[in-house]
Every structure is written in structure tokens, then in C-alpha cells.
Amino acid sequence: MGLDYLKRILTAKVYDVAIETPLEPAHALSVRTGNRVLLKREDMQEVFSFKLRGAYNKMAHLSPMQLERGVIAASAGNHAQGVALSASRLKCPATIVMPTTTPAVKIDAVKRFGGDWVQVVLHGDSYSDSATHAFALADEQALTFVHPFDDPDVIAGQGTVGMEILRQHQAPIHAIFIAIGGGGLAAGVGAYVKQLRPDVKVIGVQTVDSDAMAQSLEQQQRVTLNEVGLFSDGTAVKLVGEETFRLCQQYLDGVVRVTTDETCAAIKDVFQDTRSILEPAGALAVAGLKQYAATMGLQAQTLIAISCGANMNFDRLRFVAERAEVGEQREAVFAVTIPEERGSFRKFCDLLGPRNVTEFNYRMADSKQANIFVGVQVGNRAQADELQARFNDNGFQALNLTDDEMAKLHLRHMVGGRSASAEHELVYRFEFPERPGALTRFLNSLNPGWNISLFHYRNHGADYGRILVGIQVPPVDHAEFEKFLETLGYPAVNETNNPAYKLFLR
Structure with missing residues (x-):
């Protein structure tokens, strides 16, 4: 032709x-x-x-x-x-x-x-x-x-x-x-x-x-x-x-x-x-x-x-x-296993350093260890590999899920469920100005004596970040917890009696 x-x-x-x-x-x-x-x-x-x-x-x-x-x-x-x-x-x-x-x-x-x-x-x-x-x-x-x-x-x-x-x-x-x-x-x-x-x-x-x-x-x-x-x-x-x-x-x-x-x-x-x-x-x-x-x-x-x-x-x-962000190799996604003990959550945040957290999903599984699904802003794929090595070197087993289709499509939305170990759990929604490092600053403001049993956060590009947090606060500490909310300076909504929470998470 x-x-x-x-x-x-x-x-x-x-x-x-x-x-x-x-x-x-x-x-x-x-x-x-x-x-x-x-x-x-x-x-x-x-x-x-x-x-x-x-x-x-x-x-x-x-x-x-x-x-x-x-x-x-x-x-x-x-x-x-x-x-x-x-x-x-x-x-x-x-x-x-x-x-x-x-x-x-x-x-x-x-x-x-x-x-x-x-x-x-x-x-x-x-x-x-x-x-x-x-x-x-x-x-x-x-x-x-x-x-x-x-x-x-x-x-x-x-x-x-x-x-x-x-x-x-x-x-x-x-x-x-x-x-x-x-x-x-x-x-x-x-x-x-x-x-x-x-x-x-x-x-x-x-x-x-x-x-x-x-x-x-x-x-x-x-x-x-x-x-x-x-x-x-x-x-x-x-x-x-x-x-x-x-x-x-x-x-x-x-x-x-x-x-x-x-x-x-x-x-x-x-x-x-x-x-x-x-x-x-x-x-x-x-x-x-x-x-x-x-x-x-x-x-x-x-x-x-x-x-x-x-x-x-x-x-x-x-x-x-x-x-x-994943396609641009600007976001790396990890599953990280940390010991279920006081201080490990903060140590994990310290390892993240100044990097911007794009997503954070966690639900207490048992009394020994916790599995965290976390998205972190990176400059390139090499930085993701370096961060994974940093987690592992500090005793936190890390799995890089950046190329895992199931994790990116489904798993990130499914982390959670009921936990028999989450005793005395209070659930709150918080809002804070969405700035680099804002999530880490929020975590550092929490009393280390209270264990975090649930955490969900996703950066949606809005002016304000929104998180859902489960915190194990014994009844004797409720008054102190109320004072913490007052001094925190972030809007907070108590969701502990929310029927959806009771149905799916408690």
C-alpha cells in the first residue's frame, strides 16, 4: 500500500x-x-x-x-x-x-x-x-x-x-x-x-x-x-x-x-x-x-x-x-513493626526525622508488637531505601510497600479493626495546621504515659490535617487528660461514643 x-x-x-x-x-x-x-x-x-x-x-x-x-x-x-x-x-x-x-x-x-x-x-x-x-x-x-x-x-x-x-x-x-x-x-x-x-x-x-x-x-x-x-x-x-x-x-x-x-x-x-x-x-x-x-x-x-x-x-x-506522589517517587510507603511498649512510638517518629508524613495508619494488635502503615515524603527512590535501612538498623522491621499494588489500592484503607487489648480507650478527632513536621510535633505533645492504641492520618493537601487517635487513658487520669486537651491548642472532638466506632473499632 x-x-x-x-x-x-x-x-x-x-x-x-x-x-x-x-x-x-x-x-x-x-x-x-x-x-x-x-x-x-x-x-x-x-x-x-x-x-x-x-x-x-x-x-x-x-x-x-x-x-x-x-x-x-x-x-x-x-x-x-x-x-x-x-x-x-x-x-x-x-x-x-x-x-x-x-x-x-x-x-x-x-x-x-x-x-x-x-x-x-x-x-x-x-x-x-x-x-x-x-x-x-x-x-x-x-x-x-x-x-x-x-x-x-x-x-x-x-x-x-x-x-x-x-x-x-x-x-x-x-x-x-x-x-x-x-x-x-x-x-x-x-x-x-x-x-x-x-x-x-x-x-x-x-x-x-x-x-x-x-x-x-x-x-x-x-x-x-x-x-x-x-x-x-x-x-x-x-x-x-x-x-x-x-x-x-x-x-x-x-x-x-x-x-x-x-x-x-x-x-x-x-x-x-x-x-x-x-x-x-x-x-x-x-x-x-x-x-x-x-x-x-x-x-x-x-x-x-x-x-x-x-x-x-x-x-x-x-x-x-x-x-x-508515588509515581513521581516522592512518596514511599512502608509497613513497620514496632514493639508495643511505651516510648517505641516516639522513637519511631524520631527516626522519621524532619520528613513530611503523608499517611499514618495504626491499630493496636496485641500486647507485644504493633504494625504501622506509613507514607513518607521522599526526594527519590534512593531516599526510600535509606529510610527502610534506618528502620531496620534501629530494631524496627520495615517492609517497603511502594510498589505493592494491593497495599496502595486496598490495604491502606483497611488497617484497623477491633482490638481486645485497647483497654480504657478514648477516641478523639483532632485538627491541626498542615505544615511540614506538624504531625511529629503533635505526637511529641502527647503524654508518654498514655499508650496510643489507634492512629489514622492522611495528608489530603488541605490547609488542616485531620487525625483520629485512640489513647488508653485509665479513669484516674481523665482529669489530667482534659487538661492536656485544653493546653494542646488544637480543636478536638470526642468520638468515644460514636456508634460507628463502637460497631467497627471497639
Whole structure:
């Protein structure tokens, strides 16, 4: 298939709906990586992703008869919105088949962009089910199928991103990083860039659990994945396109695999530089750029990442914030076993030193030892290893859980339960100004004669830290404890008679 993609891209019809997005410097990322990092802001398109380029170019090349008859597409995300907007602009009837599990916000977005020209059909539990149904409807009703990636006109439309990059930055470029799902964007950009600037590296980026293109390139044939990770749903493709695979084989210099945590860290990086929130697929290129620059030891190079989408589900932000620090290697998570005796808690805090504690979960287990789940802010992975060694050297057995998926997803929320050993326990909620070292200062203010039997704290980035503490205070010490609360200076709420505490913790 000797398609002349250079000509196809130069003559692509995308600017009736797409804008030429800016190529912006990411100042903070540049400083941190030691390179000049530029972001190609495809998240600024009207549908918040690059997908409308390929969809519109495909539909704009259809004959008047094909447009009058109508088009059909299968998508649960950005491609659906691109087809919908294109249908409205071209006054072409469009059927969009979406899985029944598609969130209402995405269905509403498709209807909003397409207006009266779009009909949404909900079918099946997955994209594969929807695509199969869409192909069947296309045959039955003689509709033109608009593929999300494996079509020369779609690929050429996406390739205009590469055309803009080379026009906007004519100075040397070390590498361009591109998220890959089915491969349409990488194929189009690679085909254009490599024919005009073969010195520029074109690097694809995939998640470790949705790496169909990486595996296909390694095995030199298209590989079908049994399962794909869904966090980066915009790139969750089991089988890449036939044409996109051919072009990526020809033009890509490699594929970088990134983790969920690295993707979350990249979302935070872009937010700090632009105040925009990318979806996971939209931030993959940034995550790949950071990993590649660190691995290759790059300095003073120009690196470009295509921020290709910003259709973020709001309810994912909690997860992203939770995992971003670990992905940036700024937070280390440990399970530490300490003796259940007076003074050991304070000794543990002394070992933490001036480091900021991001999370602290503890529940008395028995009379001999205590297990603590703690998150600590670190500068890099080496500092986490040093801290683990420090715990162990001082008699506190420490297990590094920073890369333990179960611990990060579930265990941190499950530390606790009832304790038969927590005699005379009083439970209080405290608030204190969230400053570095504030938690350690709070712990040091506690009377060493009272044993801490429960402790829960998590830094949520708010102005005030909130902790739940169980303290074993014998009845004869209650008056002294009341005086302690008065002198502490932090707001305190007695939760000892809270019915939820009685049900789950007492």
C-alpha cells in the first residue's frame, strides 16, 4: 500500500473543525528534567482531544451520496465526540454505537456535539461488542464506517499534528512522544515527521497493561491482548490496526511502557505547568518523556509531548491525587513493626526525622508488637531505601510497600479493626495546621504515659490535617487528660461514643 501520506497530510481537511493548537513550554517540567519540554496542546480542541482531526478528514473525503446516506462509528470516548461534531458540521446523519456501560456524561457530550444529526445506540458491555454491532448495522443500512484509527484518511487527519509541530518549532528536536492505543496518531505523526526530519526520534508510549503495539513491534506481527488495563481507557486497545502497525513499524524509533503511578504523576505535572487536567491517555506522552529522559540521561535537549486528550472523569481525580506522589517517587510507603511498649512510638517518629508524613495508619494488635502503615515524603527512590535501612538498623522491621499494588489500592484503607487489648480507650478527632513536621510535633505533645492504641492520618493537601487517635487513658487520669486537651491548642472532638466506632473499632 504505497500511500503517499505526506501529500495526504498536507491536503487533509481538518481546519473546518480543528484549531492549530499551541506548542507551549512546560517550565516546571523543563527544570525538573533538565531538558526543554514542550507540550502540543491537543487537549484544547473543541472536543478536548485530537480525535476530531481524523474523523472529520475521513468524513470530508466521502462522496455527497455517502454523506447523505450517513456514517456509523463505535466508540465510548473521544472518537465518538469527534464523529458527532463532524456530522453536525457536514450535516451528515451519524449513528454512534456505545457500550451500555458508557457514563452518562460521555453520552451527553456526543449528543451535545452532534445535535439532531446524531443517534446514539447503546449496545454490549465493551467496545468490542459495540464495534461488532456497528459493523453489522453498517452492512444492513449501507452506512460508511468511520474507524477510530485504522483508515488512511483518519491517519492523515491525525498526522496534521506532526505537520503543525514541525512548522511551530523549526529548531532541533530530540524526540516527539505520542500515546498509542490503536496507533492512528503515532502512525500519522511518524509518517510526516520522519519524511521531513528523519533526525527527530518518534517515540510511542503505552501503559504496561495495554501494550498491544509494543508487543506487536517486538514480535513483528500484530498481537491480540487477552485483557487490557482500563485506567487509560482512551488507549485500551487489544489489537492495533493493520495500517497503523505497518506505519509504526516503518517510522517509530521505539515504544516506552509506563505504569499507572507514572501516568498519575504526569497528570499532576501538566496541571502544575498549565492548570489543565489531562485524562490518563492524554498524559501518557508526558509520562513516557520523563521516563525516557531519565533512562537515557538526556540533558539540554528539546523534547515534545503531545497532550492528546482532556476528557477526564471527575471521580478519577481522587485516585490520581492518591497515586501521583508515588509515581513521581516522592512518596514511599512502608509497613513497620514496632514493639508495643511505651516510648517505641516516639522513637519511631524520631527516626522519621524532619520528613513530611503523608499517611499514618495504626491499630493496636496485641500486647507485644504493633504494625504501622506509613507514607513518607521522599526526594527519590534512593531516599526510600535509606529510610527502610534506618528502620531496620534501629530494631524496627520495615517492609517497603511502594510498589505493592494491593497495599496502595486496598490495604491502606483497611488497617484497623477491633482490638481486645485497647483497654480504657478514648477516641478523639483532632485538627491541626498542615505544615511540614506538624504531625511529629503533635505526637511529641502527647503524654508518654498514655499508650496510643489507634492512629489514622492522611495528608489530603488541605490547609488542616485531620487525625483520629485512640489513647488508653485509665479513669484516674481523665482529669489530667482534659487538661492536656485544653493546653494542646488544637480543636478536638470526642468520638468515644460514636456508634460507628463502637460497631467497627471497639
